[in-house]
Amino acid sequence: MLALAALVAILPALTLAKPVDLAQRNPSKRYTGVLIKANRDGLCISVNGGTQKAVYADGTAVVSIPCSQATTWDINPGSGSVLVSGHNGFALDAGTNPTNNGPLKIWTSYPGLMQQTWYYTGDDRIAITGGTQCLDEGPNGIQTYQCTTGNTNQTRAHYHLELRLLPNRDLDQFLFLRFVDSFGVTPNIPTGKVYPDPPVGGGQRLHPYGRDDLCLSALGGAPQVGSEVEITYCFDNNDPNSKAQLWDVPAKGATGPVRIINTDLCLDAGNNPGNGSGLKVWTCYDGLIQQTWKRGAGNSNTFGLSNVPRRRARFHRPEPPPLFGTRERPDLAVLEQRRCPAGVLHAIVGAGHPEPYHATTTTIPITTARSLALPRCASTDMSDGEERARTTLRRSKIPRIDARTMTRPH
Known part of the structure; x- marks a missing residue:
C-alpha cells in the first residue's frame, strides 16, 4: 500500500x-x-x-x-x-x-x-x-x-425531489414536481402510506399529481416564517409532523390564500416568481400577490397564482390518472397538457432538467391518451381555455425528506 x-x-x-x-x-x-x-x-x-x-x-x-x-x-x-x-x-x-x-x-x-x-x-x-x-x-x-x-x-448515488417553478414555451410559470437522481440510477420510487384528511375544518393535504402518499409540506417540523415548502411522505393525522402538511385552501373556483391550518403562515411564491424559484411559508397578508391562489373549478383541482399575468404556478390535489413512462425511458413519467386543437394531447417527456438530458416532445392522439387513462382536453378556469397540468418524475429513487422530522412511514 x-x-x-x-x-x-x-x-x-x-x-x-x-x-x-x-x-x-x-x-x-x-x-x-x-x-x-x-x-x-x-x-x-x-x-x-x-x-x-x-x-x-x-x-x-x-x-x-x-x-x-x-x-x-x-x-x-x-x-x-x-x-x-x-x-x-x-x-x-x-x-x-x-x-x-x-x-x-x-x-x-x-x-x-x-x-x-x-x-x-x-x-x-x-x-x-x-x-x-x-x-x-x-x-x-x-x-x-x-x-x-x-x-x-x-460508487454512490444521491436522490432528491424538488418542487420548483419552471417556464413553459408561453412564459407562464408552473409549479412542477420532479424526482432527480443525479448519478444515473433509475429504480422505482418507493410508495408510502396514504392517509385520509381530517374531518371538515381540520385541513387538507395537497399531493403531487397521482401520488396520494406524498404531501406538500413546510419543512422543519415546526413551520415558521421562511420555512421551505417541498414534498415529503404524508403523515398520519395523529403524528405531530402532519401539522406541517395540512392546509386551509380556497373552495373550488375561488381565490385566496393557501394557509397551514390553525396558523398565520401562508404558501408564498416570493416577490418575483420566476425560473427556479422555490416556495416557502410566510406571514399571511390579505391580497398579497404571491400568496393569492386560484383553485380550479370542477375536477381540475389545480392551484394557480392569481393576478400575475402569464406567470401562473400550479400544483394538484389529485384526481389521479396512472402515471406513464416511455419506451425509451420507462423510468420517466412526465405529463404536461398543452393546447388541444383537433383532439390531440401533447405530452412533454423529460422536460425541465437542463443537464444532461433534453426534453423530447411526443404527440399522442386522444384515443391513445384515453387508453392511458389520461384526462381529455377540457375547458378550464384559465382565460385562454388551455388545460395545463405538469407532473414530472425523473430518474427517481427516494423523495424529498427532511432530515429531522420527515421520514418515510413504515
Whole structure:
C-alpha cells in the first residue's frame, strides 16, 4: 500500500484527475434533502440514530442504515460542504487525518475546512477535495478509503425531489414536481402510506399529481416564517409532523390564500416568481400577490397564482390518472397538457432538467391518451381555455425528506 504522501503525487493518474465539484454540478442549484446511497449494499449514510433518534452534536458518528430511516444532506453552492438537512450547523466530517478505514462523523460546519470539503468525481465517487480519500462502503459500513478506479464500494448515488417553478414555451410559470437522481440510477420510487384528511375544518393535504402518499409540506417540523415548502411522505393525522402538511385552501373556483391550518403562515411564491424559484411559508397578508391562489373549478383541482399575468404556478390535489413512462425511458413519467386543437394531447417527456438530458416532445392522439387513462382536453378556469397540468418524475429513487422530522412511514 502506498503511503498517503505518495498518493498525493499520483492523484492525477487516478480517475479523480477530472473531479466535478459537488457545488459546481449546477452552480445555481442548492441540493436539499439528498440521500447518499452506497452502490455496494444499497444502504444510505446517516447521522447515527437515523431520523428518529439522531443526536445532532459534534462527534456524532455517521453510519450506514436503510435509506427509509436515514437522515438527509444538503449540498450548498460555493463551499463543497455536505450539510445535515435541517441542521445546517453540522457538516459531514472525515477528521483531521483521513485514512483507510477511517470513521466519519458530523461536526460544526466550517466552510472550506479540508475534512469537510467534498467533490463528486467523474466516475460517481465522493472524495475529499485535495486529498486521496473517498467515501467507501466497507464491510462495517461507511468509511474513508483510498480512491481507487473501479472500486464499486465507492460508487454512490444521491436522490432528491424538488418542487420548483419552471417556464413553459408561453412564459407562464408552473409549479412542477420532479424526482432527480443525479448519478444515473433509475429504480422505482418507493410508495408510502396514504392517509385520509381530517374531518371538515381540520385541513387538507395537497399531493403531487397521482401520488396520494406524498404531501406538500413546510419543512422543519415546526413551520415558521421562511420555512421551505417541498414534498415529503404524508403523515398520519395523529403524528405531530402532519401539522406541517395540512392546509386551509380556497373552495373550488375561488381565490385566496393557501394557509397551514390553525396558523398565520401562508404558501408564498416570493416577490418575483420566476425560473427556479422555490416556495416557502410566510406571514399571511390579505391580497398579497404571491400568496393569492386560484383553485380550479370542477375536477381540475389545480392551484394557480392569481393576478400575475402569464406567470401562473400550479400544483394538484389529485384526481389521479396512472402515471406513464416511455419506451425509451420507462423510468420517466412526465405529463404536461398543452393546447388541444383537433383532439390531440401533447405530452412533454423529460422536460425541465437542463443537464444532461433534453426534453423530447411526443404527440399522442386522444384515443391513445384515453387508453392511458389520461384526462381529455377540457375547458378550464384559465382565460385562454388551455388545460395545463405538469407532473414530472425523473430518474427517481427516494423523495424529498427532511432530515429531522420527515421520514418515510413504515
